[in-house]
Amino acid sequence: MQDVILKVDGITKTFPGVKALDNVSFDIRPGEVHALVGENGAGKSTLMKVLAGLHQPDGGEIVYLGEPTNVSNPLDARQKGILLIHQELSLSPELSVAENIYLGAWPTNRFGVLRKKELRRNASAALEALGCGFGPDVRVGTLSVAMQQMVEIARAEAFRANVVIFDEPTASLTDAEKEQLFHTIRGLQARGVGIVYISHKMDEIFDITDRITVLRDGQVQGTIDTADTDLNNVTRMMIGRTLDAYFVKAKAEFGAEVLRVENLTKTGLFREVSFSVREGEVLGLYGLVGAGRSEVVETVFGVRRADAGKVYWKGGDIGLPTPRQSIDMGMALVPESRKEQGLVLMMGGRENTSLPHLSMFSELSVMNKSKELAAFEKYRSALSIKTTGPDQAVSQLSGGNQQKFVLAKWLCADPKLIILDEPTRGIDVGSKSAIHELIAHLAEQGLAVVVISSEMPEVLGVSHRVLAMSEGAVVAEFGGAQMTEENLIDAVSHHRGPMVAE
Amino acid sequence: MSHATETLPPASLGKALSWLLRNHIWVFLGLTVLVFSFASPYFLTVNNLGNILTQGAFIGILAIGMTMVMIDGEIDLSVGAILALASALAIGLQDVVGVWPAVILGLLSGTALGFVNGTLVALSGMHSFIVTLGALIGIRGLVFVYTGENALMVQDFTYTEIPEIYLGPISLTAMLFFVLALFFQWILSSTRHGRETYAVGDNIEAAHDAGINVKRHKIVNFTICGTLAAVCGILLSMRLGTAEPNAGRIWELWTIIAVVLGGTRLQGGFGSMWMTVGGVLTLAVLRNGLRLLNTPNYVELMVMGVVLVLALVLDKLLNHRKVT
């Protein structure tokens, strides 16, 4: 009997410009649930991708069952007994439960004909061991998300996994389903499986895990027994820096109200969300992934439709606007995913900058290229964007420079309100602080600013006021001295708000 | 139906509804049969039904291969041209190598061209629409080069008697269609390759991560599609006794129509041979019924267009409901 199933020893992984994992070491014992926590970008997901064979490490080694092991791809990992259960499930909806459990590794005779009885029998055994309430012949497409997750977990039984990695497993589960999942996890634990549990939700971490490893900026901050620690301690390890040194906050001089949202509701996503923001004010919107923050601002902006609620612009009821109307009024949205929602990647900086305001950059529908170039040059130097020229495809730029073009395309029309959804996700430190300075600068010029972030230091550092969102509802509002990390974590992780109405 | 979904349906109704979602083509087929039975006294005769099956079988055999490719999320536009080439070779080579060797060479030509299509798609990363669009044009060129623009006539007329075997009213061609459909349904449902087809079509990256050799897999399905197109071409040459260089022109479109009508999705990951058989029969019934009613043939073409769009709208509505 070994006391360690899997040991990660000094793993390093570098992506262009970022050291995602820096000499990371930790181990997993049989029968333990080991939490991996850290802020977004701390390296959790990279680490688990290395374990599951999706990334190859640049340095260090993985010692599995006492031997140095190279995990070359996900199938290899699965066959070795290391199973990753993703946030996005990797199932084929048209195939049956049994076929999905053994996806790509079906028992066949030598002509490639499935041995269906064997498949069913094995799958049934795995499902029974987990206590699933459905049979092996059901089509996966007809199952609920929680049941589909059980199908993935059944792979752990079927492949006799020694290590199971859960990535945010409760993100889309109800409370009852969560209890069922925890029950299943304890079952795996009892059979000596080592479990890695990645989650943002601190109450879950303290509920189910035995040990906690904290990652920050790609480095392990320490591994501690869950029983010997508390929320404050873990939070401190996750953040580990003082705020004021990093962030510039705009002077708190507020003008008239620009935007007010009342009781905005969309079934299944968010309900009765109300807030307002004034000229010169930076409003922070904090919440975990899946809390409904992006959905709310996308609805305000008009790319999504709400079921109910009102939006007031400078005191006037504007109903539920289209994006075009929002833009023309002076609203700007820097969306969450700059590659999918923010930029047309094959276009250059010039064309991306003018895209939301084509009528401003044209006369009688003919584009005025010199106006476009002027705007491009203005923001290239104002935001110090590194690009070879106005027509270099933005796909070739770094994340930070891409994000600056997303900002440029909104700033060039002098908006009255700018909403920034995760404005610094995945960009380098230099660009980050440039964007933080810009936020303060814009607010001091009289813009109303809404900043969404899952990074607490950021949201606290730049905002005058912070709303905490959880499970589709605004659960708390903090201002002044109440704006602390402890309060925010407390608000979003202990809150048991009513479930979003289905 | 909307009423049923608003007031939570009981389990049995929900099951019936979900069956309907996946098999609406059979309901539609039933309706068309019903309508034409009332509209024409000749429609519901054994003889006519046998005719429908034979007429439908040609597009049907093409549709089987197309279904395999489409569940993969790909498309094959070259089936009509492959059909023409196989039929030309099967007749043209008879004088040189004898009847059966000619037939086999015709078949192999389809296999080889399907393999070429599949290899180009798998290795180059080009979209199959482009690859097989090129093949559609080029293979038709091959047919013309081989036939020199002339229809090839069969010399030995016993060749045309080969498919004249009937089981009651059902011709050999129709039987072959059903046997092939059954066989490939079995492939889809009971073999590794068939299950891979759904996995690849639904989520190619998950399939790759699960260790499925996606490239080899796609090549196999294109090869199947090409081979079946050749089978269809050879059957056509037996039935007609000639090989027209323009044979099978725009049949690829009819084939796609039949498959999509059945409910298989162009995006891949969803479909079955049952659906395709339903689509093929519906198409055949519509064409036959309209002709029996002596409607001019433009009605057929217009009805096809309308039905196809309706099928698409229906699919969108039903799926929308499934998601919400």
Place this chain on the structure above:
Amino acid sequence: MGQLIKNVLRRHGLLLAFLVFLAVVAVNAEAFLTPGNILDVLRQVSITGMMALGVTFVVLTGRLDLSVGSLLTLLTVIVVDQHNISGPFPAIVMTLLAGAAIGAFNGLLIGFVGLNALIVTLAMLSFLQGLVLFYSGGSNVNVQNAQDTWFAVFGRGSFLGLPVPVLLFLSGAIVAGLVLAFTTFGRRIYAVGGNETASIFSGINAPWTVFWTYVVSGLTTAIAAVIMGSRVMGAQNTIGQGYELTVLAGVILGGTSLLGGSGSIWRTVIGISMLGFIQNGLLLLGYPYYVQWLVTWAVIIIAVWIDLGAKRGRIFA
């Protein structure tokens, strides 16, 4: 040096191969590169070229239009028939309106209802074939006063020594090219094709943009039908059959991506002209017309493959 040659071959390999082809044909067939023959080629490609202009708009949004061949047939029948009934001017107006209307219907289903473009335009192809037979009653139509109608100018006339169809095609190309390159409409098309989600987040009405590209496609096909009707002075029920594929082949050959967002009018003009010169050159060398189809196959595959390779190089370099 070797790397340089490799790069040149990769980027311009197709063009080089095409130049070699031109040279080979020119050496073997004296008539090939004479102004007269070149004008002949351009006259031949003017109809597919005109259609390809509109189809380029559609393809740039990442969608397809397979209905243009049938539409060409229908509109040619209409323009010829209406010429006999109501005279040339009303006939042309009607044709343009009919083309725009059918394009608009495609655009409605694809842009606003969000149906699959391939299937919708396939259905339209079938429907229009039926409509042609319905309209014409299955018989061919001919212009009755072919000798003395000014309608002849579109297909047969010439101006300043240049054939009118060529002038129409080239001016159409210039207008289309200018629209795509310099107007807000053009910019919206590239944005929707490049990244539909991002364009919606930028306040662009993507359904509306898609809708108009199909209207344009209908209109250019209508102009092509006027040229066709005028050149043939009649219309058969199959006159445009298969044109949708030739047109698409030309657009793809030019290097416009079927995924949308990348490509241009001049590329389409080059692609369609290359097809024309290949066809003409092979005929001059004494090959039967169908050999061009084989060559087209090879050229499409090689062109797209090279283009993909070049793009990969750019992305990963």
